[in-house]
Amino acid sequence: MQSEGSPSPSVLLLEPFYGGSHKQLIDLLKEHIGGCSVFTLPAKKWHWRARTAALHFSQTVPTCPSYRVLFSSSVLNLCELVALRPDLARLKKVLYFHENQLVYPVRKEQERDFQYGYNQVLSCLVADVVVFNSAFNMDSFLSSISSFMKKIPDHRPRDLDLLIRPKSLVLHYPLHLPDVSRLLPKHKLLRTPFHVDDTLEPRGGPPLPWSDPHESRTEQCPGSGGGPGVQVRPLHIVWPHRWEHDKDPELFFSTLIKLKEKKLEFHLSLLGQTFTDPPDVFSEARRQLDGHVLNWGYLPRKEDYLQVLCEADVVVSTARHEFFGVAMLEAVHCGCYPLCPRALVYPEIFPAEYLYNTPEQLCKRLQGLCRRPDIARRHIVRVDTSSFSWTSLRERYETLLAT
Incomplete structure (x- = not known):
């Protein structure tokens, strides 16, 4: 889905999983922040969205010289997107974590797909600002990076949390609370x-x-x-x-x-x-x-x-x-x-x-x-x-x- 918020949009909102709280946040930002251009994918097949949304957006988001900020949830592999679209790499890139895949519960630990958490770490490395909806989300993610990377059999990267922490912040999810x-x-x-x-x-x-x-x-x-x-x-x-x-x-x-x-x-x-x-x-x-x-x-x-x-x-x-x-x-x-x-x-x-x-x-x-x-x-x-x-x-x- 594409929605143009103004003739010369300055904020590019991307949401690979446009449903639930992800949808509510995008809709809220589009309504209240001027100059937004929105591109989304339906809230289906989460695993495929995490794997392929970057390629999809690289082909569907038009080149626009007025873009200044890119905002996306961490479902998107931001690293892949900016490699495929160098014109987007120059933007202020904001990555928003509704959840994190390093501590997301799985029924058996051996069933955890390493790639999803790895993609989130890579996305943080290329982002300019990394936003978490709670301190628990931020702390659990940053403190788990080191042990998560130990799953790699050799040539493991080190101290990635030290690169990500300085650009991380907690900004609570904004609730729409109508008069009831x-x-x-x-x-x-x-x-x-x-x-x-x-x-x-x-x-x-x-x-x-x-x-x-x-x-x-x-x-x-x-x-x-x-x-x-x-x-x-x-x-x-x-x-x-x-x-x-x-x-x-x-x-x-x-x-x-x-x-x-x-x-x-x-x-x-x-x-x-x-x-x-x-x-x-x-x-x-x-x-x-x-x-x-x-x-x-x-x-x-x-x-x-x-x-x-x-x-x-x-x-x-x-x-x-x-x-x-x-x-x-x-x-x-x-x-x-x-x-x-x-x-x-x-x-x-x-x-x-x-x-x-x-x-x-x-x-x-x-x-x-x-x-x-x-x-x-x-x-x-x-x-x-x-x-x-x-x-x-x-x-x-x-x-x-x-x-």
Whole structure:
């Protein structure tokens, strides 16, 4: 796809995998940064995009003397592109890392294709600025280069991280956070400020008393509009991630099945895109959890997606790979209580109270919230999502794309 942003564009935006967060970023830059010319490829067959996009763009991007800056995600082999198109080599070359292939999880380490990580290292070497969406992404990449290069049987390059680090920086992914107040249920709009004793395991005291899950629960949910004795809606859990193994759906589903076996009440919305055939665990989980499902599958209309997030109580990540976590922050923006692993990028963004160490801890936290959904519904999450918004980050992106 090609899109001309002005008669004399100065910024060339290239995206070999135009989907998901990659697409959102390109669209945001095109809309708000003047003088952009955009070339993309559909978000299909990621491995082939990483292998061949440079050749494709070398033939489809016209020569343009007004170009001053080239911006691309690290899916592109920038080294190949500038070798094929010397006219682009003179531009200020900005490489943006949504993820990195040096620590991207594979089911077996021997299955890791050396070429993808190697291409990213080469691209960094020819780039003028290397941008990472989180400190975790940057640190994990730079600290892994040396051990990664040891896979080469002999004549190994050395100290490449010392060449790349000085031109590296962290610039968080800019979220588009629309006003969702009209979509929020009444209890989210009327929430009272958070108190320490609203947590599942308050510091300095025993856990809050939990009602018997087999009893009919009649706690009053603040803001529900009813009086004492109103039946409390079951906890609504949302999982808004890609349907792939690196998001560890196996852990998520096994946890929910344990909740079901304990006869705890909950509702489930399973969102997120599927780019390949989803793991078999999804169809089996659909059968086992059928009575709990409210939404199952990708919602292409953003309005519908935000509506579900606004209706949900808790958003869960079980990821084994996450370099930023757009979906989690979008859910928090819509008033969801987050539960994330104490690993990857999450400690960089979420306070400790939202992190779990083990699958057992995740299960215990969800058990508590199923028994006391009012805890999640009263809670005001201590994450300032506005700091990740385009409004907050715009000036830094404008500076990045300035000549």
